[in-house]
Amino acid sequence: MSTFSEWTPADAGRHIRVPVADDDKYSRGVLGVVTGSAEYPGAAVLGVEAALHTGLGMLRYLGPARASDFVLQRRPETVTAPGRVQAWLLGSGQDAAVRDPETASRLDVALHQGLPTVIDAGALDLVERSGGPTIVTPHFGELARIVDASKEQVAANPAAWAVRGAEALGVTVLLKGHSTYVAAPDGTRIVAASAPAWLATAGAGDALGGILGALVATHGDDIAADSGALARLGATASVIHGLAAKRASAGGPFTIVDLIRAVPATIADLLR
Numbered sequence: 246m247s248t249f250s251e252w253t254p255a256d257a258g259r260h261i262r263v264p265v266a267d268d269d270k271y272s273r274g275v276l277g278v279v280t281g282s283a284e285y286p287g288a289a290v291l292g293v294e295a296a297l298h299t300g301l302g303m304l305r306y307l308g309p310a311r312a313s314d315f316v317l318q319r320r321p322e323t324v325t326a327p328g329r330v331q332a333w334l335l336g337s338g339q340d341a342a343v344r345d346p347e348t349a350s351r352l353d354v355a356l357h358q359g360l361p362t363v364i365d366a367g368a369l370d371l372v373e374r375s376g377g378p379t380i381v382t383p384h385f386g387e388l389a390r391i392v393d394a395s396k397e398q399v400a401a402n403p404a405a406w407a408v409r410g411a412e413a414l415g416v417t418v419l420l421k422g423h424s425t426y427v428a429a430p431d432g433t434r435i436v437a438a439s440a441p442a443w444l445a446t447a448g449a450g451d452a453l454g455g456i457l458g459a460l461v462a463t464h465g466d467d468i469a470a471d472s473g474a475l476a477r478l479g480a481t482a483s484v485i486h487g488l489a490a491k492r493a494s495a496g497g498p499f500t501i502v503d504l505i506r507a508v509p510a511t512i513a514d515l516l517r
């Protein structure tokens with residue numbers, strides 16, 4: 246069995262890009278987002294909110310109209326016009342079985358650009374079309390479908406199945422759960438375990454996708470230079486997510502909006 250090293254808050258702090266005086270909104274990193282659907286517009290709102298709270302230069306949201314309206318109401322700083330991006334976040338809040346043609350075409354265009362890409366939920370079936378460095382973010386049920394195992398088998402040994410997933414798909418796998426296992430095809434193996442079990446609530450994965458999307462968009466050079474970079478950014482996203490959950494929780498229940506609100510202070514702590 247491969248050894249997974251534990252990702253610490255200090256490790257995470259070293260993988261957050263701090264803007265410098267010369268930066269502008271483009272040099273900081275632009276994230277393109279195709280998430281949400283008429284059925285699940287909330288997932289789009291949560292992912293966009295989480296990405297903006299993690300920090301990036303610009304976010305272009307290019308999902309379906311109903312979701313776009315909710316995103317703009319909540320976050321008017323979101324840009325909904327197409328244009329250049331440095332990375333993509335795809336699939337949260339989408340169901341592969343009922344993809345509308347416009348969303349299908351936007352996913353296709355994104356996947357063929359060869360850019361760093363985060364693939365979640367309803368876009369997981371498209372991973373083979375992804376031309377750039379790719380990280381997928383399945384939960385146990387989703388990974389089970391991908392590797393043709395049962396959910397119980399994955400739950401019994403998530404570390405081994407994360408590795409199997411990375412080998413089978415040839416991309417970095419971030420397997421979500423109480424502990425989050427990240428395995429890359431180059432042999433990078435990381436586990437992050439900072440989350441309280443209160444985090445097991447709908448929308449938590451959508452927020453993780455947004456945090457990771459922002460980290461990926463702001464680390465384009467690192468990803469191009471190093472095949473393990475996506476795994477380290479995945480683990481960093483998971484640590485930020487888990488610590489923000491702890492901060493929002495204070496030992497009790499919390500909502501995902503509370504978690505997202507806690508992200509900026511969590512990042513500030515990690516940078517100290």
Ligand SMILES: NC(=O)C1=CN([C@@H]2O[C@H](COP(=O)(O)OP(=O)(O)OC[C@H]3O[C@@H](n4cnc5c(N)ncnc54)[C@H](O)[C@@H]3O)[C@@H](O)[C@H]2O)[C@@H](O)CC1
Binds near residue numbers: 289385
């Ligand atoms: N506010 C929203 O709009 C929300 C939208 N969501 C979206 O809803 C869609 C369906 O997602 P689901 O995950 O519910 O459905 P799926 O159809 O992907 O998964 C359901 C199956 O996977 C298992 N499963 C689900 N989550 C699991 C976990 N964390 N660990 C182990 N097994 C798990 C279930 O037992 C079931 O067998 C996704 O596109 C997702 O992004 C959810 O994220 C919830 C919030």
Ligand SMILES: Nc1ncnc2c1ncn2[C@@H]1O[C@H](COP(=O)(O)OP(=O)(O)O)[C@@H](O)[C@H]1O
Binds near residue numbers: 421422448
């Ligand atoms: N028992 C648990 N303890 C801590 N974190 C958990 C637990 N169960 C799930 N999580 C976290 O919650 C999130 C759930 O993701 P996902 O299943 O995709 O949710 P959703 O689709 O509802 O957004 C993941 O980040 C996962 O790591």
